[in-house]
Amino acid sequence: MNEKIVKIKNEVAKVVIGQEKMIDGLLIGLLCEGHILIEGIPGLAKTTTVNALSQALGLKFKRVQFTPDLLPSDILGAEIYDPHQNEFKIKQGPVFTNLLLADEINRAPAKVQSALLEVMQEKQVTIGEESFKLEPPFFVMATQNPVEQEGVYQLPEAQLDRFMMKLVVGYNTKEEELEIARRISNKKSETISAVVTHAELETLKREVASVHMDEEVEKYMIELVSATRNPHEYGLEEVADYIQFGASPRVSIDIFKAVKAMAFLRGKDYVSPVDIAYIIKEIMRHRLILTYEAEAEGITTDQVIDKIVEAVAIP
Amino acid sequence: MKKILGSLLLLSLSLWAESVYHWDVRLSENKLYLNQATRLIMQCTFEKEGKHDDVEFVPPADSGFDFKLLSEKRHFEGERQVIRYEYLLFASKTGDLSLKLEPIMLFTTQSAIDNIIIGRDNVNDLEVQKAKAEIKPLSIQVEPTHTQLTGQLKLKEENDIQSVSAYEPTHLEIRISGEGNLQALKPIVFNIKDVQVFSDEPETDFVLTPTGYKGEWVQRFAFVGKDDFSIPSYSISYFDLLSKQKKMLSTQAIKIKIKKDGIKREILIDKVNSPSSKIDFASYLNYVYYFLTFLSGFILAKLLRFPVRTEKIKKGEKIKKAKTTKELLEVLMACDKVLFREEIDLLERAVYKNESVNFSHIKGKALKNLA
Secondary structure, three states: OOOHHHHHHHHOOOOOOOOOOHHHHHHHHHHHHHOOEEOOOOOHHHHHHHHHHHHOOOOEEEEEEEEOOHHHHHEEEEEEEEEOOOHHHHEEOOOOOOEEEOOHHHOOOOOHHHHHHHHHHHHHEEEEEEEEOOOOOOEEHHHHHHHOOOOOOOHHHHHHOOOOOOEEEOOOHHHHHHOOOOOOOOOOOOOOOOOOOHHHHHHHHHHOOEOOOOOHHHHHHHHHHHHHOOOHHHHOOHHHHOEEEEOOOHHHHHHHHHHHHHHHHHHOOOOHHHHHHHHHHHHHHHOEOOHHHHHHOOOHHHHHHHHHHHHHHOO | HHHHHHHHHHHHHHHOOOOEEEEEEEOEEEOOOOOOOEEEEEEEOOOHHHHOOOEEEOOOOOOOOEEEEEEEEEEEOOOOOEEEEEEEEEEEOEEEEEOOOOOEEEEEEHHHHHHHHHHHHOOOOOEEEEEEEOHHHHHHHEEOOOOOOEEEEEEEEEEEOOOEEOOOOEEEEEEEEEOOOOOHHOOOOOOOEEEEEOOOOEEEEEEEEEEEHHHHEEEEEEEEEEOOEEEEOOEEEEEEOOOOOEEEEOOOOOEEOOOOOOOHHHHHHHHHOOOOOOOHHHHHHHHHHHHHHHHHHHHHHHHHHHHHHHHHHHHHHHHHHHOOHHHHHHHHHHHOOOOOOHHHHHHHHHHHOOOOOOOOHHHHHHHHHOO
């Protein structure tokens, strides 16, 4: 594995125990400049992990707690009148940063969500008559509570599509939880240092981009995406009735980018179908729209993706 | 000023002046026997200015009569209001009685009614002036009868069986029907030595008519004894209004014979208290039913676990069937990427980097992991 990646992971591991899959997912997002949606019940170190990662990367980090009464100007910024100068001044919002943590994004109403997602897409903010380009790297890590909980606004499918990956965070193992409890009770406070400079991060990105991907693997990825749209052609009759809308072209783009990062994190210089298998659920699970029949029978997108991976032959 | 005040006083007095009314009171009979009923009709007719006025009548207590309301009606004949009461009076005292009726006349005005409806001047109660109506007392002569009942009655009894086994009940029904003061009938009580008497509450089906109560009164009994016994005769006396004399109605005494082959009391008690020595197949069937329910639940639980095991078996079979490293890689990726992580990494290098691996060793390791 790349030395820098090991350093970053070690720094994050000072405050976060376990949750390797989430850390890998966040690093992939970082290396591919893709936005990440993290879903999990409260208390699973979602915010701590993102905070630790930003410190380890030496990036500017800002956090916005989304609430039902949040306004778009609370995120983007606003024009404020300065009585001393007798003019309007731009007050930049928390979106002017490198790493923005949108905590509990589904607690804010749709207008705030769409304001943020517009910035995610354009990487530009317009306040009054002035437009501002956001300083790269800019990426958003949004956390959300499972929609079954009270007082949340589910993100529309079109907006979910803008997130490169959706990471579902589960509970730690018993051993990990014991270690967490011990660390907290001993009040050990670890300081996280920036182990990667901005230039080094750019180098890492270039290295990821240079990971080799064979044409056969590329075709395999397209076959996987295509199988979600035309399941009958791949002998997937058993899941055909469960899929209402297949994956969008953004999925293909994001798989192309993310698998290279996945291979890179696994210490390889080439992409294989194994890398795709490791990452495909995170990229596809929030973009497949299932039918009511699937919901009624308790079928999840993860189960459908498993069937698709099983059905499409690897090169 | 004084003139104005005087005219206002005169106006208010004229507004509250009692309207003209007329009472017509009639009795259907003036000569009665004790407990006999007579119909009283009281009708008040107001003149047209008394259209808002009313009457309040409460039957006098201790008057020597029991008042039963037959009807109360209010209607208009043209512009004149008519209020009519009809009562049935049962004479409860004897002698020459004077019945004094004192209905209360209630006088009000249109403006008083308006006040209460629209709540003018915070008025809560209707402003009413009350006055006792003066009605000439009615003279009624009541003759004694020396009976509790007066009217025309019939008595009928019915016994279902006269020969029963010991402790087997025999039933008797006593039915009194006719017309008169039937409300005065009291429940019958039988006391027979060594006989248990069960009795229902009397059932009544009366209608109030202008001549008194009319209908039927029924009481039912069950008699249970171990030896022969006799149900005594039951008699009631009443004053017959047709023949104008006292009459007696009686039932016949009924002899109940107890059969010799009857069930003994001891046997009945033993049967209730001591458990049977015979095998109770019904209980055994219940146990069998419970056992089968438990067994089917157990089998169902096993069957529900079965798919998990078959899934494992299926995966194992797939791994066994894999003949090449690529096939095995595909199978392991589809099965569980976390469980077979190590094996997947080895196979990946073998497939895409042409590294040599011990295929059978990896397969065995994967099967071991699965188990």
